[in-house]
Amino acid sequence: MSNTLFALVFALLLVAPLALAGVAxxxxxxxxxxxxxxxxLGSLAIMAVTAIVFALVGAGVAGLPGGPGLSxxxxxKAWNWLGAGPFLLRGLGxxxxxxxxxxxxxxxxxxxxxxIAWGSGADRWRLIAGCAAAALLAAFVFPLLAHWxxxxxxxxxxxVNFALGKGFLDPGGAATMHVxxxxxxxxxxxxxxxxxxxxxxxGLSTAIPGxxxxxxxxxxxxxxxxxxxxxxxxxxxxxxxxxxxLPATAINTLLCASGALAxxxxxxxxxxxxxxxxxxxxxxxxxxxxxxxxxxxATTGEALLAGVxxxxxxxxxxxxxxxxxxxxDPSGAVAVHAVAGMWGLVAAGIFAPHAGQLTAQLVGIxxxxxxxxxxxxxxxxxxxxxxxxxxxxxGERIGMDLxxxxxxxxxxxxxxxxxxxx
Amino acid sequence: xxxAGILVMPAGFILTIAALLLFPAPAERLVFVxxxxxxxxxxxxxAARGMGRP
Numbered sequence: 009m010s011n012t013l014f015a016l017v018f019a020l021l022l023v024a025p026l027a028l029a030g031v032a033x034x035x036x037x038x039x040x041x042x043x044x045x046x047x048x049l050g051s052l053a054i055m056a057v058t059a060i061v062f063a064l065v066g067a068g069v070a071g072l073p074g075g076p077g078l079s080x081x082x083x084x085k086a087w088n089w090l091g092a093g094p095f096l097l098r099g100l101g102x103x104x105x106x107x108x109x110x111x112x113x114x115x116x117x118x119x120x121x122x123x124i125a126w127g128s129g130a131d132r133w134r135l136i137a138g139c140a141a142a143a144l145l146a147a148f149v150f151p152l153l154a155h156w157x158x159x160x161x162x163x164x165x166x167x168v169n170f171a172l173g174k175g176f177l178d179p180g181g182a183a184t185m186h187v188x189x190x191x192x193x194x195x196x197x198x199x200x201x202x203x204x205x206x207x208x209x210x211g212l213s214t215a216i217p218g219x220x221x222x223x224x225x226x227x228x229x230x231x232x233x234x235x236x237x238x239x240x241x242x243x244x245x246x247x248x249x250x251x252x253x254l255p256a257t258a259i260n261t262l263l264c265a266s267g268a269l270a271x272x273x274x275x276x277x278x279x280x281x282x283x284x285x286x287x288x289x290x291x292x293x294x295x296x297x298x299x300x301x302x303x304x305x306a307t308t309g310e311a312l313l314a315g316v317x318x319x320x321x322x323x324x325x326x327x328x329x330x331x332x333x334x335x336x337d338p339s340g341a342v343a344v345h346a347v348a349g350m351w352g353l354v355a356a357g358i359f360a361p362h363a364g365q366l367t368a369q370l371v372g373i374x375x376x377x378x379x380x381x382x383x384x385x386x387x388x389x390x391x392x393x394x395x396x397x398x399x400x401x402x403g404e405r406i407g408m409d410l411x412x413x414x415x416x417x418x419x420x421x422x423x424x425x426x427x428x429x430x
Numbered sequence: 431x432x433x434a435g436i437l438v439m440p441a442g443f444i445l446t447i448a449a450l451l452l453f454p455a456p457a458e459r460l461v462f463v464x465x466x467x468x469x470x471x472x473x474x475x476x477a478a479r480g481m482g483r484p
Contacts, residue, residue: 083451170450198432198481334482364456370463371446377470378443382436 013244013251014105020241021112027234028055028119030227034293035127037223038286038339042407043131044219044417050135054122057139058146062118068095069151070114071159072107085169087162091155109245110158116238117185118150124189127339129196129397131203131216132404135412137397144387145192153184153380158246163375166368173365176372177356179242180235180300182349187376188384190346193337195385200398202336204405213330216338221285228292235296236261243304253304260303260311261296267312268295271319279323287323290340294322294348301352306359314355318348350376435477442469 032051039047071077071091078090100108122142129138156163157178167175178184207213218224236258243249243257272291276284295315302314325343329335335342350373357369388397403411410416446466453459 166450198477333478335478367456367460367463370460370467371450374443374446374463374466374470377467377474378439378441378446381474382439385436 009105014109016251017109017241017244018112020237021109021116023237024113024234024241025116025119027231027238028116028123030229030231030234031120031123031127031293033223033227033230034289035123035130035339037220037227038127038218039130040216040407041219041418041421042409042416044409045415046135046408046412047126047130048417049413050126050133050138051123053135053139054126054142055119057142058119058122059115061143061146062115062151063097065095065147066118066151067097067111067114068093069148070154072103073110073159074104074107075159077155077160086165088160088165089156089162091151091159091161106245109241113181113238113241113245114150114154114158117154117181118146120181120185121145121150121189121192124186124339124341124345125192125196128193128337128341129200130338131408132398133196133200134397134399135408137391137395140391140395141192141196141388141397144391145188145384149192149380149384149387150184150188153188153376156375157184157372163368163372166371167362167364171364172368172371173357173360173362174368176368177247177305177360177365178301178353178372179246179304180239181242182297182301182352182356183372183376186297186300186345186349187353187373188380190341190344190349191376191381192384192388193339193341194335194346195381195388196397197335197337197342198385199388199392202334203338204401206336207334213334213336218286218338221289224286224289228289231293231296232262232265235265235299239299239303242300247304249304256308257304260306260308261299263308263312264299264303264315264318265292265295267315268292268298268319268322271316272323273319275320275323284323287326287340290326290344291319291322294318294344297345297348298352298355301349302356302359305356310355310359314352314359317355318351321351322348432477432480435473435475435480438473438476439470442466442471442473445469 036047071093076092077088079086079088155161163176166172239261240254269292273283276287298314298318326340353369357366449462
């Protein structure tokens, strides 16, 4: 890797955390006003906890590209399933430049996975439990997947071992960040349960709209900057893309998000008579999530198509999950991150010009659903026994800000009676 | 029901891995991988039904 390329990717990775800021703002805006400070402080705390735990433990479990790993042999093939890198980031300065950048890529990635789940537990998930869950994610679950996908693990080796394209490809972190984050969000929602009053004993679910659409929409704009940087950096690090390929990756990212927004705008306009701001934000984010998988692998037309599909499906799934499956997911993370991420991975398999790539992508998705979700659910269920996830009913009533922080985000605002607590 | 659903999901994953080992032909392998994903989907649906509205 040339010095110029190293400097460029390093600079891009310094911009990538803007995507975290964007998602944190979106999560905060989609929650209630009486939990806003706790939501944003929680996002910051999760970024800090995941960084510390990943540096201490996770980076060793994940390993580095080309680094050592634990393997076993079955059916004549080597199955590299766990990294064996040094703990506490020892020897980082002597690592090859690409490995150092890969590690820098993974720090905000693990924070993103934690933030996604945090948004789904809004208004009832205790801060300390959220931080503990993020620590578990950063110590073991994320590193396991990062090793399989990015550090020469068995998913990355599907191409060499089974002639499946170039192996499982995830240049922007659609699987490790978004699908993992979305599935973790599903596990959290199952464990903490719905907000009080969300699903009355009779009738349809109660709408609990986000408290600040401006935060949500500004978060979408901020996310775009981070995503552009992240996808371009990922293309260089994980696909070894040349400099000349980066403008197309950035344009594809923008087109994917734009196509998704346009589609969600049209779907909500047709469905409700007027475009829905929070669902449009979900659509935009779903397009960005899909771009994480396919922006570096697709043509501009294909990227636009991937975005349009994500934008059509997302608002319908948000509604389906709430009405048919009683999933109270304030940030829509299950549809936006898990499903759109999986769609992006499938789209990458369809659009990539390598034979067998689609099968490799499907095997990766099967690993996420069949290993990551059960693992996260059981780990979090055990953690919930030791450190209760859900706040007391009275705490939920007065809001997470007063309950956990002792003060609200908007102290001079008049607090209105909440009809859902009748 | 919820735990049964969640436990079915790794079974689907094992089916997917079996597809890699048992079927060298690309078309058969893809179909079998899709079958593994279908089993996982079934497990997810059962788990979601079990965790739904009390």
